[in-house]
Amino acid sequence: MRAADALCAALLDEGVEHVFGIPGGASLPLYDALYDSKLKHILARHEQGAGHAAEGYAKASGRVGVAFATSGPGATNLVTPIADAMMDSVPTVFVTGQVRSDLIGTDGFQEADVTGITMPVVKHSLLVTDPRQIPGYIHEAFHIASTGRPGPVLVDVPQDLIRAEIDYAPAEGPPALPGYKPPLQGNIKQIRIAAKALANAKRPVIYGGGGIINANASQEFRDFCRSDRLPVTLTVMGLGAYPAPDEQWLGMLGMHGTRAANYAMDEADLIVCVGARFDDRITGKLSEFAPRAKFVHVDVDPAEISKNVPAHIPIVGDAADVLPKLTREYRALEPETKRLEDWWKRIRSWQAEYPLRYEDSADSEIKPQFMVEAMYEATGGEAIITSDVGQHQMWAAQYFHFDKPRRWINSGGLGTMGFGLPSALGAKVACPELDVVCLSGDGSLIMTCQEMATAAIHEIPVKVFLMNNGHYGMVRQWQELFWDGRYQSVDTGSSPDWTKLAEAFGWSGLKVTDKKQLPGAMREALESEGPVLLDVHVTKDENCYPMIPAGHAARDMVG
Amino acid sequence: MGEPGTQDVVRLEDLEASRALTGRKHILALTVEDTPGVLARIAGLFSRRGFNIDTLAVGPTEDPEISRITLTLDGAVHPIDQVTKQLHKLVNVIKIRDMDPETTIAREMALLRVNAGIEGRGEVMQFAEIFQAKIIDVSRRTLTVEITGTQERIDSFERMVRPHGLVEMVRTGEVAITRSRSDS
Ligand SMILES: Cc1cc2nc3c(=O)[nH]c(=O)nc-3n(C[C@H](O)[C@H](O)[C@H](O)COP(=O)(O)OP(=O)(O)OC[C@H]3O[C@@H](n4cnc5c(N)ncnc54)[C@H](O)[C@@H]3O)c2cc1C
Ligand SMILES: Cc1ncc(C[n+]2csc(CCOP(=O)(O)OP(=O)(O)O)c2C)c(N)n1
Numbered sequence: 001m002r003a004a005d006a007l008c009a010a011l012l013d014e015g016v017e018h019v020f021g022i023p024g025g026a027s028l029p030l031y032d033a034l035y036d037s038k039l040k041h042i043l044a045r046h047e048q049g050a051g052h053a054a055e056g057y058a059k060a061s062g063r064v065g066v067a068f069a070t071s072g073p074g075a076t077n078l079v080t081p082i083a084d085a086m087m088d089s090v091p092t093v094f095v096t097g098q099v100r101s102d103l104i105g106t107d108g109f110q111e112a113d114v115t116g117i118t119m120p121v122v123k124h125s126l127l128v129t130d131p132r133q134i135p136g137y138i139h140e141a142f143h144i145a146s147t148g149r150p151g152p153v154l155v156d157v158p159q160d161l162i163r164a165e166i167d168y169a170p171a172e173g174p175p176a177l178p179g180y181k182p183p184l185q186g187n188i189k190q191i192r193i194a195a196k197a198l199a200n201a202k203r204p205v206i207y208g209g210g211g212i213i214n215a216n217a218s219q220e221f222r223d224f225c226r227s228d229r230l231p232v233t234l235t236v237m238g239l240g241a242y243p244a245p246d247e248q249w250l251g252m253l254g255m256h257g258t259r260a261a262n263y264a265m266d267e268a269d270l271i272v273c274v275g276a277r278f279d280d281r282i283t284g285k286l287s288e289f290a291p292r293a294k295f296v297h298v299d300v301d302p303a304e305i306s307k308n309v310p311a312h313i314p315i316v317g318d319a320a321d322v323l324p325k326l327t328r329e330y331r332a333l334e335p336e337t338k339r340l341e342d343w344w345k346r347i348r349s350w351q352a353e354y355p356l357r358y359e360d361s362a363d364s365e366i367k368p369q370f371m372v373e374a375m376y377e378a379t380g381g382e383a384i385i386t387s388d389v390g391q392h393q394m395w396a397a398q399y400f401h402f403d404k405p406r407r408w409i410n411s412g413g414l415g416t417m418g419f420g421l422p423s424a425l426g427a428k429v430a431c432p433e434l435d436v437v438c439l440s441g442d443g444s445l446i447m448t449c450q451e452m453a454t455a456a457i458h459e460i461p462v463k464v465f466l467m468n469n470g471h472y473g474m475v476r477q478w479q480e481l482f483w484d485g486r487y488q489s490v491d492t493g494s495s496p497d498w499t500k501l502a503e504a505f506g507w508s509g510l511k512v513t514d515k516k517q518l519p520g521a522m523r524e525a526l527e528s529e530g531p532v533l534l535d536v537h538v539t540k541d542e543n544c545y546p547m548i549p550a551g552h553a554a555r556d557m558v559g
Numbered sequence: 560m561g562e563p564g565t566q567d568v569v570r571l572e573d574l575e576a577s578r579a580l581t582g583r584k585h586i587l588a589l590t591v592e593d594t595p596g597v598l599a600r601i602a603g604l605f606s607r608r609g610f611n612i613d614t615l616a617v618g619p620t621e622d623p624e625i626s627r628i629t630l631t632l633d634g635a636v637h638p639i640d641q642v643t644k645q646l647h648k649l650v651n652v653i654k655i656r657d658m659d660p661e662t663t664i665a666r667e668m669a670l671l672r673v674n675a676g677i678e679g680r681g682e683v684m685q686f687a688e689i690f691q692a693k694i695i696d697v698s699r700r701t702l703t704v705e706i707t708g709t710q711e712r713i714d715s716f717e718r719m720v721r722p723h724g725l726v727e728m729v730r731t732g733e734v735a736i737t738r739s740r741s742d743s
Contacts, residue, residue: 294571
C-alpha cells in the first residue's frame with residue numbers, strides 16, 4: 001500500500017481514533033489517505049490549536065494525542081504546543097509533512113527544518129529518509145511518547161517518501177531501541193530506607209505532582225498518604241491526585257499556594273516528593289527552600305533527581321510501582337501516629353489563621369474568586385476544567401476543589417496563553433460524557449479564539465467561562481506590586497464584543513455583569529446543547545493572593 | 560524488618576545527599592547510534608543546559624552502526640551526574656561511561672606550527688625530541704610538529720613552544736579506552 005495509507009493504518013493499530021490538524025501541500029498525500037481511513041480527523045483552524053487539542057485529549061484520557069501539520073509554516077505553528085507538551089510531560093505524537101527529499105536543504109518552497117527547530121523541546125524526533133521506516137517510526141514514536149516520562153515525539157515525513165509503495169504489517173511488541181530503557185521498578189532497598197525515615201519523621205510533608213497523574217497512581221497515592229496522618233500538598237499539575245478538601249489536605253503549594261502548605265514545607269523535617277520536579281514556582285529562593293528538611297524523591301526520570309534540590313533518598317521508578325511498595329513497607333513498621341500530633345497542631349493553627357479568603361462584594365460586582373466558586377457549584381465539581389494562563393488559572397487552582405485526576409487541564413511549565421480553548425476541545429473529544437468547561441481570561445482567549453469555529457463545525461459542545469477583567473491581569477498585578485504601579489500595555493480595553501464574536505462563530509454568547517445572575521447563567525450554559533461562551537465581567541483590579549514574590553522564600557508570603 | 564544492606568533505624572540527621580561537584584576532570588565515553596542529527600542533539604543539550612564541553616572527539620567504532628563520542632568536562636564546574644543523566648535521555652545515546660582515571664588510557668593529537676627561524680629552530684627541535692613529537696613539515700620560518708599524548712602533556716608542550724611564536728594549532732580532543740587487565 002502507499003506509505004501514507006500505512007501511516008494511517010499504523011496510527012489505528014496504536015489505538016488512535018482522533019487526530020487534529022490542518023492540511024497543506026506537503027501533507028496532501030497523508031490527507032488523501034485519511035479520505036479512506038477510519039481515523040476521525042478534526043480540522044483545527046490554526047496548527048497551535050490542533051497541537052493543544054492533542055494535549056487536552058492526552059491529559060483528559062491518558063492516551064497519546066496526535067496532531068498533523070504541513071511543512072514550513074504549518075510545522076512552525078506547532079512549535080508552541082510541542083514545547084508545552086515537553087514542559088508538562090504530555091504524551092503526544094506530531095506528524096509533519098516535509099518537502100520532497102530531494103529539496104531538503106535547498107530552501108525549497110515551504111521548507112523548514114522542523115526537526116532542527118524543535119530539537120530542544122521534543123522527547124524525540126524522527127526524520128523519515130526511507131518510506132519503509134514509516135510504520136516502524138510511528139510505533140517507536142508512540143512507545144517513546146507514552147512510556148517513562150511522557151513527552152512529545154515528532155515524525156517528519158517528506159512528501160515524496162510518503163507516496164511510495166511499501167508493505168505494511170502491524171508492529172508486534174515494543175520497538176527495539178537500544179538507547180531507551182525507562183526505569184520502572186523502584187529499588188526496594190531505597191523504598192525501605194524511605195519508609196524508615198518517614199516512620200522517624202516528626203514533621204513530614206508529602207509533596208506530590210503531575211507525575212502521579214501521568215502514572216495513573218492517584219489511588220495508590222491516596223492509600224499512601226492515608227497509611228498515616230500524613231500532611232499532603234500538591235503542585236498545580238498534581239491537583240486531583242488527592243481529594244480537596246480533606247482532613248489531611250493542606251492545599252496547593254508554591255507561589256500562589258496556601259500558607260499552610262508553604263509554611264509546612266518550610267518547617268518540615270522530611271519531605272517526600274512524588275512525581276514533582278522542584279520547579280522554581282515551588283522552591284522560590286533555592287537557598288532558603290525547606291531548610292530543615294531531608295528529601296525523599298520519587299521520579300521516573302533519573303535526571304529530575306537532585307537537579308534542583310539534592311535528594312537524600314532517591315527512588316527512581318514509576319509512581320504506580322513505588323507507591324504501593326512504600327505504603328506496604330511503611331505500614332509494616334507500625335509507626336506511632338501520635339508523633340505527628342504537635343505537627344498537626346502547628347498546621348491547624350496556620351490553617352485557622354490563614355485560610356484562603358477574599359473580600360466578597362456587597363453589591364452586584366462579581367469577584368473573580370466568587371466566579372470560580374460559582375463554577376464549582378454549577379458543575380457539582382464534576383466537570384473537566386481547562387484553563388488558560390494568568391490570574392484566573394491560579395484562582396481556579398485555589399478555589400475549585402479538584403478531587404479526581406484528569407479533571408484539571410492547564411499549562412503549567414510553559415504557561416502558554418491560548419492553551420485553554422483548544423485543550424478543552426481535545427478533552428471533550430476524548431471524554432464526550434463529561435462536561436468540559438474552559439475557564440479563560442480575555443487576554444488568553446483571543447490568542448486561539450479561532451478554534452470556536454472548530455467547535456461549531458465539529459459540534460464539540462464545550463463551554464467557555466470567560467473571566468473578563470479587561471486586563472492582562474497577572475501582568476497588571478506584577479506591575480502593581482513590583483514595578484511601582486507603572487502600568488504599561490496591560491489594559492486590553494473593551495474589544496472584542498465577546499457575545500457578538502461567539503455568535504459570529506455559531507456559538508451562543510451571554511454577557512453577565514451581575515453576581516445574582518451568574519449561577520443561573522452557568523447552569524443554563526451547562527445544560528444547553530451546543531457550545532456557549534459566558535462573558536463574565538469581574539473586578540478589574542483584583543490581585544491573586546497569597547503570593548510568594550518571585551525569588552523569595554516561603555516565609556515572605558504576602559497577601 | 561531486618562533487610563541485609565539497609566540500616567534498621569534510619570535517623571534523619573544521618574541522611575546525606577551526594578555532592579554534586581567532583582572537582583576533577585571527567586572523560587565521558589558515549590556509545591551512540593550512527594544516525595543523522597545525533598551530534599546536533601548532544602551539542603544542543605549542552606548549550607541548552609549551560610554545560611561547557613572542554614573537548615569533543617567523534618568517530619566510528621568496530622561496529623559500523625555505532626559511533627563513539629569522547630567528551631571531556633570539568634567536574635568542578637558541572638555536576639557530572641546531571642550531565643550524564645541528561646545525556647541518557649537522548650534516545651540515540653546507547654551507553655555512557657564516566658571513565659575512571661585510574662584505569663583509563665587517554666590520548667590526544669595536536670598539530671602545531673611554530674615560528675622557528677635560524678635562532679629558535681634548534682630549541683624547538685629539542686623540545687620535540689623530549690616530547691617524542693614528530694616534525695612533519697618545514698619551511699624557512701616555521702616548523703610543523705605532530706604530537707600525541709595526554710591532554711596535560713600537549714598542554715605542557717604548547718607552553719614550551721609558545722614563546723617562539725605559535726602560528727597555528729589544532730587539537731583533536733582526547734579519545735580514551737579502558738586499560739585491559741594484564742591477564743586477559
Ligand atoms: C502563572 C503561573 C503560576 C504558577 N504558580 C504555581 C504555584 O503557585 N504552584 C505550583 O505548584 N505551580 C505553579 N505553576 C506551575 C509551575 O510552573 C510548574 O508547572 C509546576 O509547579 C510543575 O509541577 P510538577 O512539579 O508537578 O511537575 P510536572 O511538570 O507535572 O512534572 C512531573 C514530574 O513527574 C515525573 N513523572 C512523570 N511520570 C511519572 C511516573 N509515571 N512516575 C513517577 N514520576 C513521574 C516527571 O519526570 C516530572 O519530574 C504556575 C504556572 C503559571 C503559568
Ligand atoms: C503566549 C503568552 N504570551 C505572554 C504571556 C505572559 N503573560 C502571562 S499571564 C498574562 C496575562 C493573562 O491575561 P488573561 O488571559 O486576561 O488572564 P488574567 O491574568 O487577567 O486572569 C500574560 C500576558 C504568556 N504567559 N503566554
